[in-house]
Amino acid sequence: MADIRPFRAYRPKKGLEAEIAALPYDVYNREEASAEVKEKPLSFLNIDRAETQFDSSVDTYDDRVYQKAHDLLWDMIDKGQFVQEEKPVYYIYELTMNGRVQTGIVACASVDDYLNQVIKKHENTRADKELDRIRHVDSCNAQTGPIFLAYRANDVLREILIRTKKNDTLYDFTSEDDITHRVWCIEQDADVEAIQNTFSEIEQIYIADGHHRCASAVKVGLKRREENPDYTGKEEFNYFLSVLFADEELMIMDYNRVVKDLNGLSEEEFFKKLQEVFLITEKGSACHKPEKKGQISMLLQDTWYLLEVKKEYQSTDPVDGLDVAILQDHCLAPILGIEDPKTDKRIDFIGGIRGIEELERRVHTDCKIAFAMYPTSIHELFGVADANRLMPPKSTWFEPKLRSGLFIHTLS
Numbered sequence: 001m002a003d004i005r006p007f008r009a010y011r012p013k014k015g016l017e018a019e020i021a022a023l024p025y026d027v028y029n030r031e032e033a034s035a036e037v038k039e040k041p042l043s044f045l046n047i048d049r050a051e052t053q054f055d056s057s058v059d060t061y062d063d064r065v066y067q068k069a070h071d072l073l074w075d076m077i078d079k080g081q082f083v084q085e086e087k088p089v090y091y092i093y094e095l096t097m098n099g100r101v102q103t104g105i106v107a108c109a110s111v112d113d114y115l116n117q118v119i120k121k122h123e124n125t126r127a128d129k130e131l132d133r134i135r136h137v138d139s140c141n142a143q144t145g146p147i148f149l150a151y152r153a154n155d156v157l158r159e160i161l162i163r164t165k166k167n168d169t170l171y172d173f174t175s176e177d178d179i180t181h182r183v184w185c186i187e188q189d190a191d192v193e194a195i196q197n198t199f200s201e202i203e204q205i206y207i208a209d210g211h212h213r214c215a216s217a218v219k220v221g222l223k224r225r226e227e228n229p230d231y232t233g234k235e236e237f238n239y240f241l242s243v244l245f246a247d248e249e250l251m252i253m254d255y256n257r258v259v260k261d262l263n264g265l266s267e268e269e270f271f272k273k274l275q276e277v278f279l280i281t282e283k284g285s286a287c288h289k290p291e292k293k294g295q296i297s298m299l300l301q302d303t304w305y306l307l308e309v310k311k312e313y314q315s316t317d318p319v320d321g322l323d324v325a326i327l328q329d330h331c332l333a334p335i336l337g338i339e340d341p342k343t344d345k346r347i348d349f350i351g352g353i354r355g356i357e358e359l360e361r362r363v364h365t366d367c368k369i370a371f372a373m374y375p376t377s378i379h380e381l382f383g384v385a386d387a388n389r390l391m392p393p394k395s396t397w398f399e400p401k402l403r404s405g406l407f408i409h410t411l412s
Contacts, residue, residue, distance in 0.1 A: 002118055002151075003110040004199035005239060006088035006192050010142075010408040011170075013083050018173040020044050020081070021181065021403040024145055026212075030060060042081070044405025047072045048136075048144060061132060066139035073140050073408075082408065089187045090195055091407065092164055093243050096180040097400040102249045103161055105186075105195065106407050108239035109149060109205065111221040114214065119149070119205045120385035123393070125215045133216035134223075141411050143217055143241040145404045148209035150378060153246040156198045160191050171406070179400045199244075206385050208250065208378075209398045214240065224411065241409040243402055247378045253352030253397040254289075254375045256359055257327070258367040260346040263337040267300065270335065277330040278307040287356045290374040296327055297356075297372035299363050318383040323374055324395045331371075342393045349394040 012020040019040060025048035028036065033049040046052060050069035051060045058064060076082055091106035113119045137143055164184050171183040186192060199205075207214055217240035224237035231238070262270050274280065278296075288297045288304040294314065296307040313330055315321040320329070332338040338347050348367070350358050352375065359370035376395050384391050 002199045002202045002205050003113055004105075004107045004205070004242075004244065005110075005196060006090045006186075007108045007236070007239070007241075007409055008085045008088055009091070009106070010077060010082040010084045010410065011406060013081055014170070016042060016081055017171040017181075017183075017406065018175070020405045021173075021175065022048065022405050023401055024404055025049050027401065030056075042076075044144065044403075047076075047140070048404055061135075066135045069136055070139045070141070073142060073144070085185075087187070088192070089185055090192060091170075092161055092182075092184040092186060093402070093406070094165070094180075094182040094184075095400045095402075096182075097178075100251065102245065102251070102400070103165070104243040104245040104249065105157065105161070106146065106183075106241075106243050107195075107199075108236075108409055109147065109242040109244075111218050111238050111240065112233070113205065114218050117388070118203070119207065119214075120388075121207045121211055121214070122381055122385045122389075122391045123211050123395075124390055125212050129212045130216045130219065133213055134219050137217060137220045137411070138223065143409045143411070145210070145213050145241070146402050146407060147207065147214045147217070147240060147242045148398060148402055149242045149244045150206045150208045150247055150250060150381075151199075151202055151204075151244055152382075153248045154198060154202065156194060158246065160186065160195060164191070175403070177400075181403060181406070183406065204382075204386065205244065206382055208245070208381070209396070217241070220411070235412070236409065237411040239409070241407060247382070250378050251399065252375045252378060252381070253399055254373045255324070255352060255394045255397045256350040256356075256373055257332070257341075257371045257394075258348050258350060258359060258362045259332070259336055259338065259369050259371075260366070261368045263335065265335070273335045274307070274331065277310060277313050277326075279310060281306040281308070287360065289356055289372055293323060293374055293377075295374055296323060299359055299370040299372070300368070301363075318380070318387045319389045319391065322376060322380060322384075322391065322395065324376065324392050327371060327373070328392050351397040353397065353399050 019042040022044040034052045037046050037052045047069050051065045093106050094103045169182050174180045221237045225231050283304040290297050294309050298305045338344045363370050
């Protein structure tokens with residue numbers, strides 16, 4: 001059963017939230033991050049990407065970078081730019097994008113729940129990517145970027161969220177990308193107890209986004225356990241910062257593919273092989289998106305085609321039946337020669353937030369062919385995780401992105 005507990009967050013002083021809140025650290029390269037912090041000197045990106053405080057001669061993973069992140073965070077706390085809650089509470093974090101509202105509960109999730117697979121993952125992590133956040137969390141003695149978790153909708157939790165959102169907000173601002181962020185505090189003892197008890201009856205929680213941040217937080221917790229052999233399990237380092245959303249709140253966008261070439265095949269040879277697996281319908285020059293599971297839109301030259309998976313290649317297997325898996329297993333690997341999409345330089349992945357027009361731009365510049373996918377559903381994600389399986393790389397794209405710096409969980 002899930003141990004999801006309230007905590008005493010450090011959060012921006014009222015009036016500074018819009019200046020401090022920042023997109024996740026990994027959506028920027030170094031140059032973009034440096035430009036962003038010049039525009040917004042209070043941006044939490046200064047802390048999440050502290051290499052921006054040095055010139056390019058200092059490596060991103062230099063010890064000085066992590067020490068700088070620590071110093072910047074605790075300097076802002078000392079200056080009163082962050083304030084700490086007087087008692088453990090939960091928060092509501094609401095994001096509105098293009099008129100669509102998504103509401104989550106900000107809390108701390110359990111390291112042990114991750115280890116025991118109460119909190120389930122659907123993708124692997126890379127040790128090199130984990131190491132950076134391990135060092136960042138350990139140096140700062142704080143988790144600064146929340147993990148995006150999901151759970152199956154619950155009536156008790158839904159009622160508390162609806163009722164609390166009738167109260168005054170802690171924060172209410174719109175970021176530069178036109179996402180509206182609103183935060184409420186859940187501090188009534190009865191509601192806090194009800195939330196904690198309700199989650200304790202939920203058998204499975206799922207990582208929607210943030211697998212590397214989650215794995216890093218867990219490894220810091222395990223490191224602290226080794227350093228504190230008398231730990232009780234209740235210390236803050238046994239928990240990690242999360243925002244939990246009901247499945248009914250979430251929208252997964254398409255995650256599309258572009259490929260550099262046809263693997264030495266002529267267009268005629270390529271279509272002949274493709275027709276073994278897919279029914280192909282020409283759709284003309286106008287942008288065309290798939291309308292349901294089992295459909296993939298393909299752009300070659302200036303023409304869009306609709307690919308529909310033949311029945312004999314459909315599957316009820318939670319992984320093999322995913323559209324992204326069917327494309328990989330029956331087109332990208334056997335026809336286009338892309339055996340490992342994680343490392344092959346001939347393929348690139350385009351998040352749905354970029355729009356289908358970005359696929360046309362790439363095909364007309366540096367790629368030969370594009371595939372527009374129908375979005376993977378949250379219930380397909382749950383199915384893969386429940387089967388203790390892993391999705392193919394780049395299967396899901398979640399929007400809107402949670403902001404860093406609105407909630408900070410310290411480890412001691």
